[in-house]
Amino acid sequence: xxxxxxxxxxxxxxxxxxxxxxxxxxxxxxxxxxxxxxxxxxxxxxxxxxxxxxxxxxxxxxxxxxxxxxxxxxxxxxxxxxxxxxxxxxxxxxxxxxxxxxxxxxxxxxxxxxxxxxxxxxxxxxxxxxxxxxxxxxxxxxxxxxxxxxxxxxxxxxxxxxxxxxxxxxxxxxxxxxxxxxxxxxxxxxxxxxxxxxxxxxxxxxxxxxxxxxxxxxxxxxxxxxxxxxxxxxxxxxxxxxxxxxxxxxxxxxxxxxxxxxxxxxxxxxxxxxxxxxxxxxxxxxxxxxxxxxxxxxxxxxxxxxxxxxxxxxxx
Amino acid sequence: xxxxxxxxxxxxxxxxxxxxxxxxxxxxxxxxxxxxxxxxxxxxxxxxxxxxxxxxxxxxxxxxxxxxxxxxxxxxxxxxxxxxxxxxxxxxxxxxxxxxxxxxxxxxxxxxxxxxxxxxxxxxxxxxxxxxxxxxxxxxxxxxxxxxxxxxxxxxxxxxxxxxxxxxxxxxxxxxxxxxxxxxxxxxxxxxxxxxxxxxxxxxxxxxxxxxxxxxxxxxxxxxxxxxxxxxxxxxxxxxxxxxxxxxxxxxxxxxxxxxxxxxxxxxxxxxxxxxxxxxxxxxxxxxxxxxxxxxxxxxxxxxxxxxxxxxxxxxxxxxxxxxxxxxxxxxxxxxxxxxxxxxxxxxxxxxxxxxxxxxxxxxxxxxxxxxxxxxxxxxxxxxxxxxxxx
Numbered sequence: 173x174x175x176x177x178x179x180x181x182x183x184x185x186x187x188x189x190x191x192x193x194x195x196x197x198x199x200x201x202x203x204x205x206x207x208x209x210x211x212x213x214x215x216x217x218x219x220x221x222x223x224x225x226x227x228x229x230x231x232x233x234x235x236x237x238x239x240x241x242x243x244x245x246x247x248x249x250x251x252x253x254x255x256x257x258x259x260x261x262x263x264x265x266x267x268x269x270x271x272x273x274x275x276x277x278x279x280x281x282x283x284x285x286x287x288x289x290x291x292x293x294x295x296x297x298x299x300x301x302x303x304x305x306x307x308x309x310x311x312x313x314x315x316x317x318x319x320x321x322x323x324x325x326x327x328x329x330x331x332x333x334x335x336x337x338x339x340x341x342x343x344x345x346x347x348x349x350x351x352x353x354x355x356x357x358x359x360x361x362x363x364x365x366x367x368x369x370x371x372x373x374x375x376x377x378x379x380x381x382x383x384x385x386x387x388x389x390x391x392x393x394x395x396x397x398x399x400x401x402x403x404x405x406x407x408x409x410x411x412x413x414x415x416x417x418x419x420x421x422x423x424x425x426x427x428x429x430x431x432x433x434x435x436x437x438x439x440x441x442x443x444x445x446x447x448x449x450x451x452x453x454x455x456x457x458x459x460x461x462x463x464x465x466x467x468x469x470x471x472x473x474x475x476x477x478x479x480x481x482x483x484x485x486x487x488x
Numbered sequence: 489x490x491x492x493x494x495x496x497x498x499x500x501x502x503x504x505x506x507x508x509x510x511x512x513x514x515x516x517x518x519x520x521x522x523x524x525x526x527x528x529x530x531x532x533x534x535x536x537x538x539x540x541x542x543x544x545x546x547x548x549x550x551x552x553x554x555x556x557x558x559x560x561x562x563x564x565x566x567x568x569x570x571x572x573x574x575x576x577x578x579x580x581x582x583x584x585x586x587x588x589x590x591x592x593x594x595x596x597x598x599x600x601x602x603x604x605x606x607x608x609x610x611x612x613x614x615x616x617x618x619x620x621x622x623x624x625x626x627x628x629x630x631x632x633x634x635x636x637x638x639x640x641x642x643x644x645x646x647x648x649x650x651x652x653x654x655x656x657x658x659x660x661x662x663x664x665x666x667x668x669x670x671x672x673x674x675x676x677x678x679x680x681x682x683x684x685x686x687x688x689x690x691x692x693x694x695x696x697x698x699x700x701x702x703x704x705x706x707x708x709x710x711x712x713x714x715x716x717x718x719x720x721x722x723x724x725x726x727x728x729x730x731x732x733x734x735x736x737x738x739x740x741x742x743x744x745x746x747x748x749x750x751x752x753x754x755x756x757x758x759x760x761x762x763x764x765x766x767x768x769x770x771x772x773x774x775x776x777x778x779x780x781x782x783x784x785x786x787x788x789x790x791x792x793x794x795x796x797x798x799x800x801x802x803x804x805x806x807x808x809x810x811x812x813x814x815x816x817x818x819x820x821x822x823x824x825x826x827x828x829x830x831x832x833x834x835x836x837x838x839x840x841x842x843x844x845x846x847x848x849x850x851x852x853x854x855x856x857x858x859x860x861x862x863x864x865x866x867x868x869x870x871x872x873x874x875x876x877x878x879x
Contacts, residue, residue: 246637247629247645248659412596413589413625413662423664424657426582457659464660468628470637 248465314394315401411469418471419463425455427462542704546711549678550739553715554731556676586665590617597624600828600855607821615673615720618665623683623713625662630687638691647684650677674719679712686712694761695777698768703743705764710746714738721822722815729813737810741826744803748832751796755783755844765796783844793841797833804830812868819866827858827865 256264320328365375410416421427430452454460465471594617595602601620605613629638629646649659654677658664669675686708696702718738723731750757750764757764758780770776773792804826811822828850835848 245639245642245645246634247642247649412593413621415589420660420662421582421586423582423586423660423667426579427661466660467634468625468632470634 246470247467314398409475411466411473411475413468414466414473416473417463418466418469418473420466422455422458422462422464424457425462429455429458429460429462431455542700542707546704546707546739547736549682549707550715550735551732553676553678553718554735557674557719557731582661583664583668586661587614587617587668590614590621590662590665593617593624594620601825604821604825604828607824609817611672612720612722612818614665615669616717618662618669619675619713619716619720621662622666622680623716626683626687627709630690640688643684643688647681650680650684654680669720675716676719679715682708683712695763696766698766702764702766706743706746707739710742710749711739712742714740714742718814721818723813724815727813729810734810734813737807737813740803740810741807741822744800744807745829747796747800747803748829751793751800751836752832752843752848754780758783758844769795780844785840785842785844790841793836793843797836800833801830811865816866820863823862823865824859827862828855831858 256267259267318324362372362375365372411418414420422429425431431454433451433453435451455462458464466473469475591602591614594605598620605616608616626646629635629642649663652659653663653667654670656667656671658667670677686705689705689708693701693705696705715735715738718735723734727734754763754765763770763777763780765780767777770780770792773795774788775792779786779789807826811819811826814822831850831854832848835850836843839846839848
């Protein structure tokens, strides 16, 4: 494969760092860390990704200055998407695959580093703020209720059960025993309906139908409340600028992706011919996609913390 | 003015002793840093002449702004500078949606400010939202969660985007909203550039030696907002005051708001390793950075805070002189924001100057009461206010 050959050719010899070019991958060549690169190679599934990952692994190993030198910038310019324009399709696919692989391996390393961090800090006696041994709390979907956890759940069950039992006893035993009729002051159902000036058919509703409809309405409205609360909570986590999409509409092409080229048409010679439809070219801003990166959430779509609420980066 | 914008945009700042603002009639004097002033245009906000105080440099920017507004007003009549607007339905829809989104972002991150904008006319409201969103996005570059990825290159790109949008070539939808706003109102690009400069400054500096440095910083992050919004608010046609006076008042309001922010959030900033209170003044009061980090309220601290609050109040007083000159429709929201923000200083005092652990908070009831009071003051024009003040 031509592309993999090219990658192999540049990755093996330790080249001195080259200035940033539009070939993203070629600019990444740094001095190869032999131990790390061998580990990358042994881990990688196929030779293609192994070679490419070794060449990239070293660069990602380096600190942020290298990252900056390689051209990473959180604010997009019109030319950033053009970084990989010289690659062929298969090359691009291979690159995507190898980078995905690396991300996975990196996350794996972060996990193991964290374990070590916890062990070491426990040894040194540094107390961790959060005790992660307990099971986490879930915020309740129903408004105004305290957050749920495993012990809490038993309490929830108990209170729910007793409430249902209490209502059944009240409705089934207590009320008929005390001859409570519907309404205030001992009116019957029919009298109540009449006093409310509602149509008289309502007083002849079958009690089974009445209790079924009442119960159904209660359940449906409760479920609605829960769903709405759920939506609100999820919305809360969305980036407010891009509304969770991660992208903003490109203003240059008004999110159509195409720029209309306006050329003056001379009417001297071809004055009789009808106008041809205007030529369009791909919008240079967004490369035809119609949307650009949201700089607030960096295309993650997640709400980012403000300065008053320091949360960690989204890749945690 | 844009005072309200500061609520969310700017991080807490330090209070510095109030040096008197330099008004147009030349009442210069108390600034000990006064030196010979050349009449050089304050082109970029970079520190060019350390011998001149920040106040003077900022004042020159204000003068330039006022002059530009007068010039632009003439040109607007001829419609020379207006960029070509297409009547494309897609553009119009996108623009409307963009403004809508700006409003949503504003409502999300600055609730009280958003409510304040509802007191404005619909056109002005949208314009203020667009400005707010740009300012917030700029602030988030250095203060938000992506701040660790920020590079000078990113700020350069952001600057380029700003230039492009002022020339009618916005990059994304929020830029498009701001581009439309600056096409409709005579807003100059200089305050925006200065704000970016302020962000650059914030990256480097976490301590301020004296009030002069802090004043410059406050100008960059808050005074600029005042200058940005005066063209949107509009000056009343019957106003007899000069444009410079109004701009100066807007600047003062911005500075006052920022100082209030700083005073309110001393503890929070300290936790992030930043102290905006000027080192010189802390030393004079017998305090050090450690005292702030420790977060204990002592008598020395109380005295120090009293002085700082007094100075912030003086800036508010300066600002009040100009609100009456604004367009009658804009006076109410500006007054409301002024009064509300002033109350934060009262809240700090009520907390026994404990801005380390307690957040000075103005209750909803107080906020609501301020609204009719602001309305009352808005009804009075500048002339009435002058009579009151003279009394």
